[in-house]
Amino acid sequence: MDLITPEFGLVFWTAITFLFLLLILRKFAWKPILGAVSDREEGIKTALASAENARKEMENLQADNERILKEARLERETMLKEAREIKAKMISDAKEEAQEQANKMIAQAQTAIESEKKSAMAELKNHVAGLSVEIAEKVVRQELSNKDKQLELVESMLNEAKLN
Amino acid sequence: MTLNTFKNVLFSVLFLAVSFAGYASDNSDPQEGEEFNPKEMILHHVKDAHEFHLWDWKGKPVSLSLPIILWTDNGLTTFSSSQFHHDDTGKVIVEKNGGKFVKFHEKIYQLDANATTVAFDEEHHPVNAHKPLNFSITRNVFMMWVSVIVLLLIFLTAARSYKKSKDGVPTGIAGFVEPLIVFVRDEIGKPMIGEHKYKKYMPYLLTIFFFIWINNIFGLIPILNGANLSGNIAFTCTLAVFTFIITTLSGNSNYWKHIFWMPGVPVPMKIFLMPIEIIGMFVKPISLMIRLFANITAGHVIILALMSLIFVFKTVAIAPVSVAFSLFITVIEIIVTAIQAYIFTILSALYFGMATEDHH
Numbered sequence: 139m140d141l142i143t144p145e146f147g148l149v150f151w152t153a154i155t156f157l158f159l160l161l162i163l164r165k166f167a168w169k170p171i172l173g174a175v176s177d178r179e180e181g182i183k184t185a186l187a188s189a190e191n192a193r194k195e196m197e198n199l200q201a202d203n204e205r206i207l208k209e210a211r212l213e214r215e216t217m218l219k220e221a222r223e224i225k226a227k228m229i230s231d232a233k234e235e236a237q238e239q240a241n242k243m244i245a246q247a248q249t250a251i252e253s254e255k256k257s258a259m260a261e262l263k264n265h266v267a268g269l270s271v272e273i274a275e276k277v278v279r280q281e282l283s284n285k286d287k288q289l290e291l292v293e294s295m296l297n298e299a300k301l302n
Numbered sequence: 303m304t305l306n307t308f309k310n311v312l313f314s315v316l317f318l319a320v321s322f323a324g325y326a327s328d329n330s331d332p333q334e335g336e337e338f339n340p341k342e343m344i345l346h347h348v349k350d351a352h353e354f355h356l357w358d359w360k361g362k363p364v365s366l367s368l369p370i371i372l373w374t375d376n377g378l379t380t381f382s383s384s385q386f387h388h389d390d391t392g393k394v395i396v397e398k399n400g401g402k403f404v405k406f407h408e409k410i411y412q413l414d415a416n417a418t419t420v421a422f423d424e425e426h427h428p429v430n431a432h433k434p435l436n437f438s439i440t441r442n443v444f445m446m447w448v449s450v451i452v453l454l455l456i457f458l459t460a461a462r463s464y465k466k467s468k469d470g471v472p473t474g475i476a477g478f479v480e481p482l483i484v485f486v487r488d489e490i491g492k493p494m495i496g497e498h499k500y501k502k503y504m505p506y507l508l509t510i511f512f513f514i515w516i517n518n519i520f521g522l523i524p525i526l527n528g529a530n531l532s533g534n535i536a537f538t539c540t541l542a543v544f545t546f547i548i549t550t551l552s553g554n555s556n557y558w559k560h561i562f563w564m565p566g567v568p569v570p571m572k573i574f575l576m577p578i579e580i581i582g583m584f585v586k587p588i589s590l591m592i593r594l595f596a597n598i599t600a601g602h603v604i605i606l607a608l609m610s611l612i613f614v615f616k617t618v619a620i621a622p623v624s625v626a627f628s629l630f631i632t633v634i635e636i637i638v639t640a641i642q643a644y645i646f647t648i649l650s651a652l653y654f655g656m657a658t659e660d661h662h
Contacts, residue, residue, distance in 0.1 A: 142595075145534075160505060171480070177470055
């Protein structure tokens with residue numbers, strides 16, 4: 139029975155000692171230790187979060203870089219394409235112009251040739267007419283030396299003139 | 303923090319304490335010519351004492367005298383326990399402050415005014431003496447203070463090491479106690495009380511855990527004569543009362559409603575449940591008190607009983623068996639020291655959790 143009867147003295151000392159221990163440890167041990175532990179846990183948490191953020195930012199940066207690179211590549215391609223088009227256009231334009239010019243020159247040449255030809259023809263005609271008149275003069279002079287033949291000629295001329 | 307850390311700590315403590323286990327218990331020597339009485343010896347060891355008996359030297363006990371502090375009709379009376387000259391049968395009478403005192407079975411009696419020697423009835427109870435209020439620094443109180451000094455040394459040093467290190471990294475002893483503290487927080491406080499309310503109870507839970515654990519361990523150190531503090535019902539009773547007081551004071555309306563008017567059951571059932579719940583309120587701390595007391599005392603009794611076998615059979619031949627068995631039990635007891643501290647703490651936390659649980 140002794141064994142299971144709480145003794146007053148020990149209860150008293152246990153209560154006092156325990157309260158003392160609780161107060162001292164709470165103030166000087168549990169508070170700083172738990173504080174340090176939770177501070178560190180918070181620190182780790184924030185460090186992890188910031189690392190995660192940094193990683194995300196890095197990813198964003200990389201994505202940005204890639205996007206920019208892609209855009210640049212696209213731009214380069216379009217520029218090249220445009221240049222190629224411009225080149226082709228220029229060539230074709232030049233060709234067209236040259237053609238046109240050539241055509242024009244040909245046409246001018248043709249007209250020039252034509253007019254030259256005409257003037258040459260006219261000159262030739264004049265020349266031929268002069269020659270003909272000269273020949274005719276000579277012929278007529280010879281013909282008119284004979285009276286009969288003169289009359290015959292006048293006759294034929296008159297006939298011709300009548301027909302006209 | 304996982305259970306693994308706790309296991310590691312447990313095993314390291316276990317390993318450390320095995321070196322003590324070789325001593326097992328000592329001091330069972332009966333007086334010359336007297337029949338050895340294992341029951342008396344065991345009870346003597348398990349119960350409290352007014353002096354700190356260390357060992358016998360040439361037939362004489364070597365012990366630490368502890369102060370005896372009594373509150374008598376004449377006021378405070380103090381004297382050293384050495385004045386009883388190791389007598390525990392009530393024969394040596396100490397006269398002090400107008401009172402005559404004897405020590406009988408580790409209890410201090412004050413003789414009635416006209417008595418000169420103590421007389422006993424048939425059941426060995428003193429008839430002409432009464433017990434004054436006894437505030438003596440007994441073996442258990444002494445060991446409790448030693449444990450407090452050890453605890454303060456450990457944890458104040460640990461706390462100081464946190465202050466010194468600027469980055470909050472534990473060094474030295476802090477590295478050893480931090481997993482334990484985090485274990486109490488994460489495996490006891492948080493799950494039992496809840497994430498939002500546990501903080502308020504952490505100092506109590508931590509203090510009670512380490513206080514019980516270290517006293518359980520001290521009880522197993524043979525050279526200290528197994529001062530059986532945590533196996534003393536006064537000690538467990540006090541701690542259980544603290545848990546009861548805190549539970550009752552932190553009880554919210556939901557808690558009291560569950561005790562006096564259980565929601566969700568028919569009225570006759572409510573009336574039927576009310577006395578059961580009220581009894582339960584008190585049974586919880588009582589179970590705490592008995593569990594710790596019985597577990598620790600039982601361990602001591604088994605170890606001492608095994609050692610007594612040598613003296614009961616009066617042969618050294620049985621000694622290897624006794625030592626082997628008590629070593630085995632001691633190893634188990636070392637695990638029990640931590641387990642019982644853990645159980646007391648987790649159940650206290652559970653009661654606090656029940657008292658502060660919100661309506662759901």
